[in-house]
Amino acid sequence: MSENESSGASPRSPLAPSTCAHCAAPRRLGARFCATCGQPLPALADEAGGAAPRERAQLRREPPMAARHGEHLRGALALFAVLLGTIGLGGILASATESAHPALELAIALLDALLILTFCWNDREHLRPLLRASGFTWSTWWCAPLVGALMAGFFELYFGALQSLGLPILRMSDSYVEAGWPLWTAFALISLAPGIFEELAFRGVIQTRLAQVMRPGEALLVQAAMFSVLHLSPLIFVSHFAMGVGFGWLRLRTQSLYPGMVLHAAWNAFVLLEELR
Amino acid sequence: MSAASRQQIAEAGTRSARSAQRREKLAQKDAETRERHIGQAAGVMKWLAILFVFFGLLEGVIARRAADRELAAIPAGAQDEDPLELADGSVMPVREFREQQELLVTLSYTVNFVLAAILFALHLWALRSPLPATITALSMYLVLLLLQILADPRALLSGLFLKLICLGFLLRGIQAALAERAARTAAERRAAREAAAA
Structure with missing residues (x-):
């Protein structure tokens, strides 16, 4: 497994992480930057052309900030x-x-x-x-x-x-x-x-x-x-x-x-x- | 350049100007929202500080009168070293009793004024960062309540309404500070997104 795959940080990854890799704070739908630490977040699979309904559903369930x-x-x-x-x-x-x-x-x-x-x-x-x-x-x-x-x-x-x-x-x-x-x-x-x-x-x-x-x-x-x-x-x-x-x-x-x-x-x-x- | 190209360029310019205006309006609205929340959170501590000054003065006056009554009860002509029997049966020299009464009066003023000063300092901090300041104020107030209860358990019921008002004020302050923090984070995120897009 390559480093990108293991970290889930690649924009082309089919399963982009639903939490920030730096501070582990949950990410919100469509967010490009972490709301907690401000670090850039990798694009979600659907943003990179694929479909990730599970991530989207999970992110939609997140409470407001x-x-x-x-x-x-x-x-x-x-x-x-x-x-x-x-x-x-x-x-x-x-x-x-x-x-x-x-x-x-x-x-x-x-x-x-x-x-x-x-x-x-x-x-x-x-x-x-x-x-x-x-x-x-x-x-x-x-x-x-x-x-x-x-x-x-x-x-x-x-x-x-x-x-x-x-x-x-x-x-x-x-x-x-x-x-x-x-x-x-x-x-x-x-x-x-x-x-x-x-x-x-x-x-x-x-x-x-x-x-x-x-x-x-x-x-x-x-x-x-x-x-x-x-x-x-x-x-x-x-x-x-x-x-x-x-x-x-x-x-x-x-x-x-x-x-x-x-x-x-x-x-x-x-x-x-x-x-x- | 053809007329159509010139029109397209002009339309793009108008769109860009509109977008900039919209961004400016949003930023202004964000700033207004944040200022309103900061004002609410910081205002809580300012009013509590005023309340503590007021009750400090009131308590001081009450303590002074009580001390005067106690001191007037000392038999006339009693010397400093003479033993004095107190209501609870204990005995202490007259001088020590006088000092104790004066200390009680000073303490009732000092404690409230020190707390008011701390709350005012927290109010100033809240103008910059409302959330940490309101949490510190709430922690301090909770500890103060506990100290009062430990000193005299009946203190829990005396002035209960006022205590509940103070707690309600502080919780409202925290709520306002949380809303301000959320608005700030959202504004920062939008700014970062715009910077990334640019």
Whole structure:
């Protein structure tokens, strides 16, 4: 099979693809350019002289652009609302029992993980390239240490300023120490789990879905804003917005979620170590 | 050149001019549609910012009066370090109680004004890109509601009508922003098609 046949990109191909070869967005009937990424599309078979009723029927069934955009947006907002709901549930349960027991945090973390994985399964087509081991290339390896160094410098200044103003900074490990849980559970729930699942949710599902309806830079800023406000503490909105921007940029630059996951988990582990020191 | 050829050339010229006029009209209509949608989406955030300023002032005044009432209830001649028994049975020094009351007043002003400032900044962003700005505003508002509920579950019902209006406004803003995005994409596609044809 020739290269043209395998890609389906030839104008003379009897079965021209019904999706864009660059971004996999569905194409509309008669479209010469992709509505999502703007790349030129190969002509359909009927436009090249043949007949392709199956493609035409498929393309006619496509919803209009605003509806497709709305669908992508609903997916991103639904995940955000679900995560907000689980945080709210955790908060209400914690205030009802008048304690923040690690068992409650574990239950909420498991629920979050389950919900995020469900969303990831729905979006597996879009997430697969970001989770491929070969997706991370060494030509972009320098991005992760750069983002890490910039974040460390910024946080040193930011949290130093908060402390000098006498503002209270939330300690994450206290409930684990008080409940007598082993330290590795604190690392698993505070460092590892958020590193994996928050990256899958925000830089994976949400950023990918938002990028379908807006420019990549805009999607980066919106997911960072969502990431920061979801932590529910006004004092850390700024620092977590910076974190969201850093991890989002890393995902855009490397086309992989792994550097962000490693950096996120490492940062949380560092904060935990600082608390325990 | 024969008269027939000259007529054909003239007709082709007229057709081309008409086609250019039609394209121009379409582009103008697109721009008007987009501006209308942008105005709707950005307007939502401007009105919400005004609403937050208004309610910030109102809440501030109410908090000031409540604080004045609490401070007036401190026994006359009480020193800063004297213990003060509160209604819930807890005890705190008089100075700390005064500071707490002042902080509540400051917070009720500050929180609303900061939110109004953020919404105004989002309004400015929406004039350029309405969709990201409206989504950010909606996320922020949802988190704000959750924070209020977590602080006091009764807050869900107080001002419920106003909260629903705010949510409705934001959803309408998102709808307008989506329509603007679709119109923009369609215009870009048409421009690309024309460029390719040229």
